[in-house]
Amino acid sequence: MSSILEIIGPSMIGPSSSHTLGAMRISKFAYNLVGSTPQKAIFYLHGSFQDTYIGHGTGLALIAGLCGIPTDDPRVSKANEIAKHIGFEYEFKSVDLGNVHPNTVKIVTYKDNVHHEIVGSSIGAGRIVIISIDSVECELDGEYPTLLIENKDVPGALSSIIRIISINGTNIAKLYLNRESKYLKLANTVVELDSEVPNSTIESLKMLDVVKTVMYVKPI
Amino acid sequence: MNVNSFSELVEIAEKTNVSLDKVVLHWEMLDTGEAPEKIIEETSKLLAVMEEEYKLNEGKTFKTLVGLTGTNSKKMLDHLTNALIGKTAFTAAMIAVNMAESNAAMGRIVACPTGGSSGVMPGVLLTLEKIGVERQKLVSGLIVAGAIGKIISKRASLSGAESGCQAEIGSATAMAAGxxxxxxxxxxxxxxxxxxxxxxxxxGLVCDPVGGFVEVPCVKRNASGAVIALLFSDMAKAGVESVIPFDEVAEAMGKVGRMMPESLRETGKGGIADTPTAKMIVQKLSNRFKL
Structure with missing residues (x-):
């Protein structure tokens, strides 16, 4: 259920909540995942994003998101100049991502030889769904601090992860566990939290035997 | 509290003699858990964005993304003293167009309730402010507008892609009038x-943007929304009543939206977008604008 503040707002950069604000929020999610502006990114535009990329400023919004510009900052309209100034390289390509929402983009980021792939859809009124991160399927709206964990597919793995998260009194809002490979005994755990976690929690998670990698994404 | 109709909110306000904005704040608190003080504070910030942006943009021309609009609010400001419709109504129209042109030029706006209809509410509220209505009253008006919009979103939709322009400019106008x-x-x-x-x-108003861009006819429809809102605000205060209650009108708007063919729901394929001139414009733009 929408709140009245969502009805009479938000304050944003025009012209379109789904083609400008939504696009920007997907890109901002990618920025939060990388932790800063990457050296390079490729934006693969699917469906109507290919048509709105200039006329609705979808392209500038995507660049602005990865530059870390706030969603209602007037500098969004000059995001291309800001990117040039800070040395952020980008490219736009068209793509057919198959049976996904018409307003969908795949963002591939490159920073210090690490690359990430985020696929997100803008589903209206500025709301988004991140449907895949580094090829792991998910369904995130970017509203919660999120832990993305690759862990061993063994008994007790999930309970030790949850124990570490809960030690500091952090409450879990939503939790997904997907087996990645039965053969490799690997799984992916996605945890959406009610509050941000301290660095020490992330470090403790990384030290667990059952945990392979941990990524932490702040809310948009 | 399971209140799904505006008439219930009106009834509670009348029975308890508590002002409508306070009833809305309590309703909202029970629905979303948000404290009334917090909502008032955030609403005041949204009004401040409208005020700041208009102050920044008054008398300006805009370089919009597609370039089909951008000079109209300046022309209207210059014409203000000659306006047959009266200074107040024409000011509202001029501010509405100013905000809508700023929206088309990637300016900062308040999506009240959407980007395409973002001129209507500031058109009305900032005009009231100019003629001396206290700021705090404008904030409480905006809170009441939020409840009107919320009821419309429950019973119909606020999206042009779902229900046509009646859901965007129509809703914005109903909210601003309230x-x-x-x-x-x-x-x-x-x-x-x-x-x-x-x-x-x-x-029944259709969503038919030329080329799919938020410029033609969106920008100028914000002007008509602002003026219509003032008109019906005056008529209601004169004692004119709507034979059909608001809740039922909202429901009917949703039904009309569901009957609308896709070509009239933000696809840029029907209505104004389907005219020879619109097609010629799109033809010219398409090479520049498609990835």
């Missing part, structure tokens, strides 16, 4: 009447 009545001391019933009359007069 806000104006409340901010200028009208009764809860008059708020409901102003919203109903506004939404009825824009019932």
């Amino acid at each position: 806000a104006a009545v409340h901010a200028t001391g009208g009764t809860p019933k008059q708020v409901a009447n102003a919203a109903a009359l506004s939404l009825k007069s824009l019932m």
